[in-house]
Amino acid sequence: MKRRTLMSALPLLAAPMAFGAATKGEIRVGFQKGGLLPLVKVRGLLEQRLAPLGWSVVWREFPAGPQLLEAFNVDAIDVGVTGSPPPIFAQAARADFVYIAAEPGQPHSEAVLVKPDSPLRAIADLKGRRIGLQKGSSSHYLLLASLAKAGLTLRDVQPVYLSPADARAAFERGAIDAWVVWDPYLTFAQAATKARVLADFSVLAPESPPWSFYEARRGFAAAHGALLREHVIPVLAEAGRWANEHREESARLVAPRFGVPEALLLQLGQRVRYGAVPLTSAIAADQQRIADAFHAQGLIPARIPVKDAFWGG
Structure with missing residues (x-):
């Protein structure tokens, strides 16, 4: 059977962006306007960590999680972050990705x-x-x-x-x-x-709002697991801890990128907590409940085993 693409599952999305394939020693990171990655980009944290290893970083922005996950399917990015539902739709469409880490859900975000x-x-x-x-x-x-x-x-x-x-x-x-x-x-x-x-x-769900997830292209994770496990994920975890402890400085750094007052970004930052954490069976169970809810509404064609897309490292 011909593999369904995420675009066929979500026909109202824009067509995939025309990005080139990765070159050796290059990691392409997909990000959105919100979340931790704009701060990681502004601070140059991945570049600082990976440059001594011979890797460069390319940043590519997307309007939302579904478009970002489709970029995995067309070999346009190697790592990205989305909310909870986009990878469910992507897995249902047999997209080319794996979950690599999670980020705590935010009740007011x-x-x-x-x-x-x-x-x-x-x-x-x-x-x-x-x-x-x-x-x-x-x-x-x-x-x-x-x-x-x-x-x-x-x-x-x-x-x-x-x-x-x-x-x-x-x-x-x-x-x-x-x-x-x-x-x-x-x-x-x-x-x-x-x-x-x-x-x-x-x-x-005041005590357990849906998780966000860091994802990677499946082939990239298979070929460069050590890079993700020993460098990329630790950078994200440490950047999250720093952002949680330095909200005013984070807002000051990111505000010029958005073109909005620092006070507005500080207000946003006060209601979130960042930081990549390891995947667990409990996180998989939380994500499975959301996937089952989409299936019950007929929004994905079949029940998917979420944990099948969890990366073993």
Whole structure:
């Protein structure tokens, strides 16, 4: 059978970017606007660690996790980080990646938003409404879980699958009734529009919000496991500890990249904790529950064994 691609599983994504294959001694890192990696990039931490070993670092930005994971499938990046759902969709599509480390979930770093003057006051009020979100993203699961807690399913609402930038435009002009999005888009949107939060993981799963994951192209992990285990993952773990202890300096370093006030990034940083941690059977079980929820809604075609994509190192 011809292998399904992530793009066929998520037809509303943009076409894969035309990146070249890796050269010897080059590691290509996929990142998004939020999370730890922009700080790692600004501080040059991977470059400092890997240059003495003869490796250079190439950084490639993506608008969301699904697009980043598709880049593994077309040999455009070697390492990246996403929220919890994108690798589930990618594994269901037999994408070319493995999980290599995890990062603790954040209860307030994504939310279901409505405008401040919206008549919607609870998730149950979303019935029949148009809701903007990135398909296959971490916010997809937040919406799924929020609706389930209110006794609803995706069939009770009108999902409108949009990238974060397109969703914000639709939200601001009233083309959608609610928007589900993650940081930094969440923090930026709240500051600009005074959007109101209907739900986040602090209510749905306050003690165990979904993990984020660092991933690698399967072939890269097989060929360069020692590089990942002894250098890349330790850099991410240490960078996370530093960011957690130096929030003001982190905001100062990253603010010019976003073109937003440091105070806004500091506000964002106060509600997250960074740092790569080893994969465990408990983390696999948490991720499996999310995968099973997507399968139960018919969003992935078959039940997937999440742990099959966990890297052994």
